[in-house]
Amino acid sequence: MQVTDLYVSAPGKAILHGEHAVVHGKVALAVSLNLRTYLRLKATTTDKVCINLPNIDTFLCWDLSELSQLIPYSFDKREEVKLLDAELVGRLRDFLGVTNGNLDTCNMATLSFLYIYISLFRSSALPSLTLTVWSELPTGAGLGSSAAYSVCLAAALLCASGAIPSPLKECDHTARWCQEDLELINSWAFQGEKIIHGNPSGVDNAVGTWGGMLRFLAGKIIPLSRVPLLRILLTNTKVPRSTKLPSIMTPVLDSVDAVSCTCEKVLSEMTCEPIRGEHYNTLEELIDINQHHLNVMGVGHPALDTLCRVTLTRGLHSKLTGAGGGGCGITLLRPETDASVIQTTVQDLKDCGFDCWETSIGGPGVQQHSPLSVKEEVLEVLNHY
Structure with missing residues (x-):
């Protein structure tokens, strides 16, 4: 499969009103935060897949032959998997040496990436590529940094796998996917959030996907237009x-x-x-x-x-x-x-x-960028590796 280079970004999130009351069945308003996470996907010919996370000083590479052996024989062939594949999660945990005692930021980010990568390319040869992800968001501050990461992963890998088209036309600087494609991005980002958080509400990844403002009530998430x-x-x-x-x-x-x-x-x-x-x-x-x-x-x-x-x-x-x-x-x-x-x-x-x-x-959700539209200091980081 021919994979092309691309840049994507997704916003963080803040709760405008309703925190804590939302767990008692009250309305909460979540808004996109225009501090963003940026991802660069670069096709390579090294027969390796690599992920670079400069915010947490992490750079990891694996041989494609190693990762191919982790694909379960009984892997679900549907485009969208509602439930995490427990067999694949278990294999990845063993492969990375991740136990309940060492669920640190690096391990969870790596596990989430490999799960989405293998899941989306399972029916074809795993492609050789390098992902670099850099964020303006502080981690562990409740600002949706892990969800912005998961949304970027989902959008980039879905696009690279051909599951969704690139929305960026030749003369565009930035572009957004259609509603159907955004729903697919959100569903895979939610899988990443499950790996990182266990039982997330889905609000953070929805904000990262759609941007703007979301109304959250009794488990239902409604994106609000024109905010x-x-x-x-x-x-x-x-x-x-x-x-x-x-x-x-x-x-x-x-x-x-x-x-x-x-x-x-x-x-x-x-x-x-x-x-x-x-x-x-x-x-x-x-x-x-x-x-x-x-x-x-x-x-x-x-x-x-x-x-x-x-x-x-x-x-x-x-x-x-x-x-x-x-x-x-x-x-x-x-x-x-x-x-x-x-x-x-x-x-x-x-x-x-x-x-x-x-x-x-209240700014935009996940979007694809041309290199010209990425801030110079961000581009410098993403292109450094």
């Missing part, structure tokens, strides 16, 4: 996050649900009519309300309180995103926010020992 791009500051407190849920009151959950639904309504209005200051006033009020709710639930942290206090002195509104108990927070930036205010705020937060990025939410 405005909002500027934010993303702050990582670097305090390890905690997913422990305390017992919480029903009225608080109901109020969080109302916050999520109101936010969804406001964002929808912002795509259908001229954006007004009142829209941002409401979004800021909802951020403040939800942050108070999350503190009531017991998932706040002094570092997150510091984030809210520092940004509020500059007239900016912040809340935690994700599990809480540390982790990350987002700060809404109004269109008229002066650049000097943003620079000063970022410096104030860095002085607190936090990492901070100016970025946006």
Whole structure:
């Protein structure tokens, strides 16, 4: 099979509203985070398959003859496999020496890659190629870094295997796949997430696939069309996050649900009519309300309180995103926010020992790039190997 070189990227994710309440049947809004993971697939003639993950200092190669022996005889011939193939997962674990005691980031990333690679090329000769994946997302911060990785893997390998066509035309800089192809990408990315996380919700890989904003309720994930791009500051407190849920009151959950639904309504209005200051006033009020709710639930942290206090002195509104108990927070930036205010705020937060990025939410999901559309510093990393 002739494999062609390609570049793809997928976004991270943040929870705008509804974290924790979602497990009690309330609405959560997940949004794409315009810090992206980039992948380069390069065809080679080495009779090897290699994966390079510079973020975690990992470079691994295997002979194709070794990997071919791992394909189970009873391998399912369907294009889309709903359940993980336990036999292949077991063989790959043995091959890599991965046990329950050494499920580190490198092992899980490698296992996920090899599973999708072998699964998609099982009916033909395994191709010789090198994948390089580099991410702007911090790992382990609840920002969907593993899902963006899995989405990039799925898109690139599906495209390379011929299961989906390349959407990139000759004069395009970037292009997106059609809905049917995105569904296939999402299903294979979900397989990768299962390997990494065991029992994921599917929200993170769906955000990485479709981008924009997703409504998550009772296990159902609905991508919302026409969501405005909002500027934010993303702050990582670097305090390890905690997913422990305390017992919480029903009225608080109901109020969080109302916050999520109101936010969804406001964002929808912002795509259908001229954006007004009142829209941002409401979004800021909802951020403040939800942050108070999350503190009531017991998932706040002094570092997150510091984030809210520092940004509020500059007239900016912040809340935690994700599990809480540390982790990350987002700060809404109004269109008229002066650049000097943003620079000063970022410096104030860095002085607190936090990492901070100016970025946006609501951007595109997985897409294919021409080399010309990949940021120069990213291209340099991807082409270095």
